[in-house]
Amino acid sequence: xxxxxxxxxGLVKPSQTLSLTCTVSGGSISSDGYYWSWIRQHPGKGLxxxxxxxxxxxxxxxxxxxxxxxxxVDTSKKQxxxxxxxxxxxxxxxxxxxxxxxxxxILTGYSHTYYFDxxxxxxxxxxxx
Amino acid sequence: QSALTQPASVSGSPGQSITISCTGTxxxxxxxxxxxxxxxxxxxxxxxxxYEVSNRPSGVSNRFSGSKSGNAASLTISGLQAEDEADYYCxxxxxxxxxxxxxxxxxxxL
Numbered sequence: 453x454x455x456x457x458x459x460x461x462g463l464v465k466p467s468q469t470l471s472l473t474c475t476v477s478g479g480s481i482s483s484d485g486y487y488w489s490w491i492r493q494h495p496g497k498g499l500x501x502x503x504x505x506x507x508x509x510x511x512x513x514x515x516x517x518x519x520x521x522x523x524x525v526d527t528s529k530k531q532x533x534x535x536x537x538x539x540x541x542x543x544x545x546x547x548x549x550x551x552x553x554x555x556x557x558i559l560t561g562y563s564h565t566y567y568f569d570x571x572x573x574x575x576x577x578x579x580x581x
Numbered sequence: 582q583s584a585l586t587q588p589a590s591v592s593g594s595p596g597q598s599i600t601i602s603c604t605g606t607x608x609x610x611x612x613x614x615x616x617x618x619x620x621x622x623x624x625x626x627x628x629x630x631x632y633e634v635s636n637r638p639s640g641v642s643n644r645f646s647g648s649k650s651g652n653a654a655s656l657t658i659s660g661l662q663a664e665d666e667a668d669y670y671c672x673x674x675x676x677x678x679x680x681x682x683x684x685x686x687x688x689x690x691l
Contacts, residue, residue: 498584499619499627499670501680514679548626566674567617567632574626 454479456549456572464543464579470536474549474572481530482507485554485562490523490534492545493574500545504552505532506564539579546574585610585671585683592689598659601686603671604652609681611652615674618647618656621685622667630669631656658688666690 460472474488481488489504503513505523513521517536525532536543550568557563586604593599603610603618610616616634619627629638631647634654644659654673658665671683 498684499672499682501672501682512678515677553629553632565633566613566615566680567629567672568619568627569629569632569638571626571628 454551454570456551456570458547458549458572458575460575460577462576462578464539464577465581466540466579467538470534470539470543470547470577470579472534472547472549472575472577473531474533476530476532476551481525481532482527483554483562485556485564487552487564488525488532489550489552489568491548491550491568493548494542494545502534502536502547541579544577544579546576548572548574583681585673585681587669587671587683587686589684590687590689592691593658593661594691595661595663597661598657599661599688601656601658601669601671601688603654603656603673603683605654605673605681606652608677609652609673609675610649610654612676613674614649616647616649616654617672618645619670619672620665620667621670627670661690663690 455477457475464470487504490502503523505511520537522535549572551570552564553569614634618631620630621627634649635647646657669686
């Protein structure tokens with residue numbers, strides 16, 4: 453059973469960089485076709501996709517956050533990380549890490565899908581001085 | 582990319598059926614069968630209930646079903662149970678190669 457666990461500071465000062473790490477257990481972060489993502493949820497609000505990374509290091513970000521987001525991966529530690537720069541109070545949210553499901557085609561092999569089959573429990577990050 | 586449109590709340594009595602709509606555009610829901618639905622209980626992480634419009638992951642009750650017509654998708658829950666009370670979110674892949682969520686629907690079991 454795959455498990456994901458977010459970790460990082462719960463309080464970040466305005467203008468600083470938010471840094472979170474997601475540790476994957478019960479499965480390989482380097483398996484073909486699995487992409488790893490960050491999603492956030494503002495207090496009492498809906499979900500917002502931030503971006504994803506493949507174990508090769510390939511990334512794709514939400515254009516609305518792209519200028520401030522960096523997602524990286526450390527396969528040896530089975531971790532992937534999120535950095536969000538120049539934070540403001542508007543970045544206060546619960547941050548989730550999650551895995552995109554994958555599908556298999558006999559001709560093309562594994563490829564990722566566009567649904568999240570496993571999620572971390574989430575971690576609240578508050579931006580405040 | 583604008584969020585998908587969901588009703589803020591729906592309600593139903595135990596045993597009844599309810600449907601939650603998720604309206605997008607021809608750039609997301611209307612063009613791709615990559616609509617998924619998530620259930621979220623208070624203080625918990627979302628849980629995948631339906632993927633690729635109408636597929637149920639292993640372990641999800643067959644009381645949950647999904648469908649799509651044009652630019653709108655729907656989640657139907659039949660035989661409502663108390664434990665179904667939660668927030669529900671839809672999601673879709675978009676032509677901008679991004680992922681967009683709906684604003685969420687609070688389901689109340691009366």
